[in-house]
Amino acid sequence: MKLIIATPSPFARKIRVAIREKNISCEEVTENPWNASSTLQDLNPLGQIPILVSDKEEVIYDSRVIFEYLEQLGEQHHLLPSDPSDRIRARKTEAIADGICNAVVLIVLENHRPKNLQSKDWIDRQQQKIRNGLIALNEELDKKDWDVCENMTIGDIAVACTLSYIDLRMPDFQWRNNHSNLASFSMQMEKRDSFRDTKLRSQTINAVN
Known part of the structure; x- marks a missing residue:
């Protein structure tokens, strides 16, 4: 594979x-x-x-x-809960996290356009999506170890990956200041071997015309 x-x-x-x-x-x-x-x-x-x-x-x-x-592969550790309601919650968390990532991507692409073609309103709109998403995720976590249930789910993984992506692409976006639950969560997740082994690294992006 x-x-x-x-x-x-x-x-x-x-x-x-x-x-x-x-x-x-x-x-x-x-x-x-x-x-x-x-x-x-x-x-x-x-x-x-x-x-x-x-x-x-x-x-x-x-x-x-x-x-x-x-x-679906074998009996390996499952990252989706068996309870239908918890599965939906995990997927909703993942959807918010992925949506934040998409907003970050759009900002990165906009910033690679020539200055005279960049739209501040567009960037502001994407930043608001990021802020709204972080508020929702921080409230959901509410000082718990995991967002949905007693074990880690794909939702938790998606959130941690999103937070590290903000750090990579928008280092001046100080999300930790107002989202203490997420800050603690991110710190703990990044200590796991699976996260240590998959650190995000930049690649060159060509300018978009």
């Missing part, structure tokens, strides 16, 4: 962490989807990562779809 990743991607990191927590053997291949020479579209028509190639050569893309596939 092979997972194609980009080193700064929180969506790829979410799957990388899940694979390690579930003790699944998987090769990792690093690509840069922004390179003009990228051939990722041959595997995913959208040219986006992460992409998983199964042992049967089945190509699976989108982090949520890949995770669904991984959850």
